[in-house]
Amino acid sequence: MPKYVSIKVEERFKKSGAPEGPFSLKRILLGNPLATSQTPHQRISKVVALAVFSSDALSSVAYATEEILLALAAGGIVALNYGLPVAACIAALLFVVAVSYRQTIHAYPSGGGAYIVAKENLGQGPGLTAAAALLVDYVMTVAVSIASGVAAITSAFPSLFDHRVIICVSLVAFVTLANLRGVRESGALFAPPTYFFVFSLGMLILVGLFRTEFLGMPPAQPALLVGTEELGILLLLRAFASGCTALSGVEAISNAVPAFRTPESRNASITLGWMAAILGFLFIGTSILAHRLELVPRPEETILSQMAHGIFGSGVLYYMVQVATAMILILAANTSFADFPRLSSLLARDRFLPRQLANRGDRLVFSNGIISLGLVSALLLVIFHGNTHALIPLYAVGVFLSFTLSQLGMVRHWYDNPGPGWRRKMVVNLAGGVTTAVVTVVIAASKFLHGAWVVVLLIPLLVMGFQGVRRHYTFVRESLSLEGYKPPAPPAGHLVVVLIAGVHRGVLEALRYARSISSNVTALSVEIDPEVTERVRQRWKLWSGGIPLTVLKSSYRSVVKPLSDYLDDYLEKNPNHMVTVVLPEFIPTHWWHHLMHNQTALLIKTALLFKHGVIVTSVPHHLRRGED
Amino acid sequence: MPKYVSIKVEERFKKSGAPEGPFSLKRILLGNPLATSQTPHQRISKVVALAVFSSDALSSVAYATEEILLALAAGGIVALNYGLPVAACIAALLFVVAVSYRQTIHAYPSGGGAYIVAKENLGQGPGLTAAAALLVDYVMTVAVSIASGVAAITSAFPSLFDHRVIICVSLVAFVTLANLRGVRESGALFAPPTYFFVFSLGMLILVGLFRTEFLGMPPAQPALLVGTEELGILLLLRAFASGCTALSGVEAISNAVPAFRTPESRNASITLGWMAAILGFLFIGTSILAHRLELVPRPEETILSQMAHGIFGSGVLYYMVQVATAMILILAANTSFADFPRLSSLLARDRFLPRQLANRGDRLVFSNGIISLGLVSALLLVIFHGNTHALIPLYAVGVFLSFTLSQLGMVRHWYDNPGPGWRRKMVVNLAGGVTTAVVTVVIAASKFLHGAWVVVLLIPLLVMGFQGVRRHYTFVRESLSLEGYKPPAPPAGHLVVVLIAGVHRGVLEALRYARSISSNVTALSVEIDPEVTERVRQRWKLWSGGIPLTVLKSSYRSVVKPLSDYLDDYLEKNPNHMVTVVLPEFIPTHWWHHLMHNQTALLIKTALLFKHGVIVTSVPHHLRRGED
Numbered sequence A, B: 001m002p003k004y005v006s007i008k009v010e011e012r013f014k015k016s017g018a019p020e021g022p023f024s025l026k027r028i029l030l031g032n033p034l035a036t037s038q039t040p041h042q043r044i045s046k047v048v049a050l051a052v053f054s055s056d057a058l059s060s061v062a063y064a065t066e067e068i069l070l071a072l073a074a075g076g077i078v079a080l081n082y083g084l085p086v087a088a089c090i091a092a093l094l095f096v097v098a099v100s101y102r103q104t105i106h107a108y109p110s111g112g113g114a115y116i117v118a119k120e121n122l123g124q125g126p127g128l129t130a131a132a133a134l135l136v137d138y139v140m141t142v143a144v145s146i147a148s149g150v151a152a153i154t155s156a157f158p159s160l161f162d163h164r165v166i167i168c169v170s171l172v173a174f175v176t177l178a179n180l181r182g183v184r185e186s187g188a189l190f191a192p193p194t195y196f197f198v199f200s201l202g203m204l205i206l207v208g209l210f211r212t213e214f215l216g217m218p219p220a221q222p223a224l225l226v227g228t229e230e231l232g233i234l235l236l237l238r239a240f241a242s243g244c245t246a247l248s249g250v251e252a253i254s255n256a257v258p259a260f261r262t263p264e265s266r267n268a269s270i271t272l273g274w275m276a277a278i279l280g281f282l283f284i285g286t287s288i289l290a291h292r293l294e295l296v297p298r299p300e301e302t303i304l305s306q307m308a309h310g311i312f313g314s315g316v317l318y319y320m321v322q323v324a325t326a327m328i329l330i331l332a333a334n335t336s337f338a339d340f341p342r343l344s345s346l347l348a349r350d351r352f353l354p355r356q357l358a359n360r361g362d363r364l365v366f367s368n369g370i371i372s373l374g375l376v377s378a379l380l381l382v383i384f385h386g387n388t389h390a391l392i393p394l395y396a397v398g399v400f401l402s403f404t405l406s407q408l409g410m411v412r413h414w415y416d417n418p419g420p421g422w423r424r425k426m427v428v429n430l431a432g433g434v435t436t437a438v439v440t441v442v443i444a445a446s447k448f449l450h451g452a453w454v455v456v457l458l459i460p461l462l463v464m465g466f467q468g469v470r471r472h473y474t475f476v477r478e479s480l481s482l483e484g485y486k487p488p489a490p491p492a493g494h495l496v497v498v499l500i501a502g503v504h505r506g507v508l509e510a511l512r513y514a515r516s517i518s519s520n521v522t523a524l525s526v527e528i529d530p531e532v533t534e535r536v537r538q539r540w541k542l543w544s545g546g547i548p549l550t551v552l553k554s555s556y557r558s559v560v561k562p563l564s565d566y567l568d569d570y571l572e573k574n575p576n577h578m579v580t581v582v583l584p585e586f587i588p589t590h591w592w593h594h595l596m597h598n599q600t601a602l603l604i605k606t607a608l609l610f611k612h613g614v615i616v617t618s619v620p621h622h623l624r625r626g627e628d
Helices: A010-016 A024-030 A046-059 A061-073 A077-107 A114-122 A124-156 A158-181 A186-214 A233-247 A264-292 A303-312 A316-349 A367-383 A388-394 A396-416 A422-446 A448-480 A505-517 A530-543 A560-573 A591-596 A600-608 B010-016 B024-030 B046-059 B061-073 B077-107 B114-122 B124-156 B158-181 B186-214 B233-247 B264-292 B303-312 B316-349 B367-383 B388-394 B396-416 B422-446 B448-480 B505-517 B530-543 B560-573 B591-596 B600-608
Strands: A004-008 A493-499 A520-527 A549-553 A577-587 A614-622 B004-008 B493-499 B520-527 B549-553 B577-587 B614-622
Touching (some): A046 A124, A061 A264, A061 A303, A061 A388, A077 A264, A077 A396, A077 A422, A124 A158, A124 A303, A124 A396, A124 A448, A158 A316, A233 A422, A264 A303, A388 A396, A396 A448, A505 A520, A505 B448, A505 B577, A520 A530, A530 A549, A549 A560, A560 A577, A600 A614, B046 B124, B046 B264, B046 B316, B061 B077, B061 B264, B061 B316, B061 B388, B077 B233, B077 B264, B077 B396, B077 B422, B124 B303, B124 B316, B124 B367, B124 B396, B124 B448, B158 B367, B186 B316, B233 B422, B264 B303, B303 B316, B316 B367, B505 B520, B505 B577, B520 B530, B549 B560, B577 B600
Parallel strands (some): A549 B004, B493 B520
16 A cells, blocks of 8 residues: 655754755845745735836826827927827727726726636637737836836936947846845835826926916927928827827736725726826826927937926926836836736646746746746847837737727626626727727737737737647647556566766766666777777776676767667667666766766767667766775 | 677668768758768878968968058058068068978977977976967967958948958858868868969069059058157057067968978978968068058058059959958968867867867867857957957967967977087077067067957966866866775665656656666655645555655745755665656657746756765656557
8 A cells, every 4th residue: 555654844944944045146136935835915005006006007108198299200390289189089098998997897806817808708719819919018018118217317317328228138137136036015115106206297297387388488499300201190090009008007907906905896996097097197298298398209318308308407306207207117117027927827827838937936926937028028128229119119009909808808798797787887898899999900000010010920929829838738638648548567678788988986886876776787888999998898807897898889989879779779679678878977076067078978868868768867976086 | 707799880870871960950061970980181282281371371461561550550640651660570570480480390290389399398387378379379360360351351342341240250150160061172272262362462562563663653542640659669569569460370381290291391391481481572562562652551441452452443453352362361260270179189188178179070170179269259259349450469479479489399309309400400499489589578568458468368367277177187087096996885775766746657657667676666746736736646546556655845846955855864864775766757749848848857957966875867758649
């Protein structure tokens, strides 16, 4: 009968505080590992939640107005007058989306991300499409937010402009590390900068509106702009598409309902309302002010910086706005570092992504997801030279595609789960879904050649990738399945081959191991230089202890090929036998000493990995002086 | 009694032509492997030898004159008049060095590289210093020659100037690949471009001298130049130091005596004379012409290109000069790809460098040395933006240091082996050695802050590295030595631990292996999720065949730490026992499928590598559908 022994090693760790890793640099950067029981279960108030979940949405004010104006600028100076109407349309869109999402909050109190809502209600295909769109969205949020945050910094300190790519990448590295440590301090971390940003930008708008309205403040500087394109519906649609980036992050609260205090749904819903109102105010406010000051986008200074310069001059208040902008944008990037790993862990648990993404690391965070996001977004920033405008066309498609799938999923949800007032709710979500669907098409079409094609192509490819991963796991599960499996009979014989290149202590240790696992042992040497072989033969006579030595000749200086042929021969003549190839391997005192030794062992292992009935074992010999 | 079996697998390869490698891209790029017996033993005539071994030396004409003028240019337009006297000094130096090296050829008919001559006559320290200087020299030859070759190309096609770094790196990659294939065609490869260069440049000089002397050709264009420095001895010394790069490669023939037809030494000596004469003529010729045309160095066009433009206009003859220059410079880089791997293989055979550098690859060349040289020189070109002038200060120190050590070694050689006329020979080498020693100091001092400090620092570091490598190998040999070694007694017991995370076919195969190598087997599972453990327990009951299951609890989600503690415990209680940890590992059908599985096996192997008495074995399970 099998016996079950259960050994608790937990106690041992408690003594020393935590297990010690071999890399102290890792410990310094990331802190000590956390026990599984230390998983946080903390609830946050509405005020804190607003800060934590709104930074992404609110921060888009820093670039959305500018992107509208930049798109319009192609139509010349007159076209800029359309900035305000376009902004008004986007504010209306924000209203529709926010109302629609409030219903999701009530229907999915456990958190209704687009992936879950679309998968549950529309099926696997739309679910995966939403997931792909969201993953792209998260990566783009990091890239755009960091690029835009750095633009805020370089607007205030123009001498840093040439170094923006390296600053971007450093910030991504910083945020990645912070997230690898764990983000439990997030309330305390997020609230001050978010409210500071709302306060600074609110001040800027109010003072600005007051000064332009009542003090008759003139435009900051005469602007010169030559249009390159006719002012038409296409131009306006493109401006609208660019401005739609203002809505990214609006869905964040609906994903995070369980983090609210009870009553969760009600609190989350109220917070979403506040957030939409603040976002609308800041967005419309900056758009009006940009219009009154007749600001024109310039590559080396952001619109927001120009605005702050115009209203506050170059004093402390100006720097306050820039610092607040940079900080909230970095926070916005940070939110993706929570969302991306969470979504990819969900996908991994459903076997649509490699399972490593579902593992919690030392600090209880999904380390692999965090690292992947950091690498991909850093790469994007390098490729696009940290230029916000170049990244924008890739951004909004994913956002609105996930909005659409989520809203349409809700429509189906109300249809399948009719409750009180379900028809009204269904109409609201339908309105939201249809609106965002139209917007998705507008964005994809108007920005297609500017870069949206990348995302339009990437999303189906990602979905196919998800399905391929799932197929692979299914295949593995099937081929490992024990259903109808007869346990294999013991091998008919077991040959152990000790591969040697010389005769030394390591070889004798390997030989000792070989003799302890089988009585059928042979040593084997591949001859590259006949002189060496002769020396090996002489020494083998002295030390072999009766084990035979086989020598294989190799004309091409390859060890692997003759060995592989020898094994094939043996197994052909002895079916149902098993062969263990024992490699004497000496372990240097420092890992970099490996560089000074042939990696033949690795080559052999790789080459024999696919050979049926052959097992390769390294017998380590630990080098040290004065051994006896 | 041991029996000796010798199996010749050579025949098997002959059938199929050559062993097939797993990577067909490698075969396409490099060609099929060559048998050891195919090592070439070919002798070449003086005419071919001159081409093969002179390209490095002759090609320096392409940049040496320019570097002199560039150094002088800091002193203003008047300083350029000193170009000719400086060039004359360098020509005199060339004469001294060439005469000195002719003696080396006669004394070392088997090839007298600076490393060998210095080591044999002056000892290990000077030998290693010479070797370090030479390795640096070879790397710099590649970098400078390629940079200068690309400058010849971009002078002719200025639109390529912005892409010079990528062109440089591509050329290095091309030369690296060509050398990895093997350079046996070198005679046919080298002779045409080298003689074409000598012819083109000779034509340019003769036509130029004729036109300026007799046809009263005016300077090409009025030159404007403002000096930044006073014209003094320091400036002249720096110009001289820059020009000394003209001598790099002069030693090549003395290293290659065995490649000549008999009488080897005599033929090599004559060839060296020709080479020095041609080099002197080309170098002085271009210097005179540059002076007469009052050429001023410009970043985007080389002096040689300006000269060819001035004399030949912009027609076919101009392009001929540029093409010839670019070609010989690339050939010059190519010579380092023979020298560097050969020297590093000598060092590796003497255990001063990792032994991989002494292995001949598939194509019988020292592949690792070739790849290392390619990588390092490509890196240098990227760091220095493919700028010849920036590289030059790092160049000449190594060249002249190795000259000096080689000549001084010869002095000692004559003293130790007095033969007919040894006193005269000793004086000649002493004159050469002292001259080059003075030049080495002049170069290192005058260029110290411009970059020579890097080499002055690097050479001792390399020597220390060589000695460290040698110490490591000595240590390894000592700790593997069987002198006074008693073969270890068989282990007192052998526990086999099969590590499992679930119960599937792979696990049962691993169990089968475990049972075949010991009677003391246990399965072991590390608990991360109690629910999973429970499932494993249930299934284990069905399939274990009586083998016990041990469960270890892990609070920190680590598999390695509890396992390691368990093994420590066991070995503490059972000294002289041995433990094999068997890991069921399934082998996916494609290598990239590995990305979708945890690399726990690798982590475990790495962690247990240093544990005494523990051996880790993977039992591969090959995934395939429809298995029974």
